[in-house]
Amino acid sequence: MMRRTPLASTLGVALAALALAAGCNEPAGAPGGAAEKPAETGASSAAQPAALKPGDAAPDVTLTLHDGKEVKLSSLQGKQVLVYFYPKDDTPGCTVQAKGLRDGWADLQGAGLDVYGVSTQDAQSHQAFIQKYELPFPLVVDADGAVARAFHVPLRNDVATRQSFLIGKDGKIKQVWLEVDPKEHTAAILAAAKS
Known part of the structure; x- marks a missing residue:
């Protein structure tokens, strides 16, 4: 039976921490990152339910906001809604993504989007x-x-993966991004919202 050395144990912990951090720290398109593209239909995993796809009804969930207010997603029918999932507040990739949405806010509002x-x-x-x-x-x-x-x-170590869903005015999924480039995402959302 092999004993784990302290170095091997430390290395394992460090690799696990790096894998968790990569969700928000490694920009897509960098080595090992994913370029932004809409979801392809039919992709599924044995451990995870099949991804939602354009044409599916958006889940009618109640969103609990940071200020304690609640919004039932079905109450937003008649508007386009972006629901975007991100791993963690105030980390590099997540901050780039949020700031991109902030900086494009006038255009997003002009396209009639709630985010x-x-x-x-x-x-x-x-x-x-x-x-x-x-x-x-x-x-x-x-x-x-x-x-x-x-x-x-998918949740990895209780942290959401970076995915986005554009819901049309009819309450159905209009576009899905299973791989998101934080730097380019706002432009992709705007293009989809205007189509």
Whole structure:
């Protein structure tokens, strides 16, 4: 029987931490990153329900916002809605993505979009993130991962993967991004919203 050396144990912990951090720290398109592209239909995993696809009804979940308000997703029918999942508040990739949405806010509003960011951090973390970067849109507290599961978004170590869903005025999924480039995402959302 082999004994684990302290170095091997330390290396294992470090690799696990790097894998977790990569969700928000490694920009897509970098080596090992993923270029932004809409979801392809038919892709599924044995451990994860099949991804939602364009034409599917959006899950009718209740979103609990950072300020304690609740919004039932079905109450937004008649508007285009972006529900985007991100790993963690105030980390490099997630900050780039949020700031891109903030900087494109006038165009997003012009396209008639409501935006909701979703992660598993608590209301206090979300509020600090909003204040620090002057985000004009609400963040959803999904501490138990129920909203992520409703959208079939994988959780890794209780952290959501970066995926986005554009919901049309009819309440159906209009576009899905299973791989998101934080730097380019706002432009891709706007193009899809205008189509």
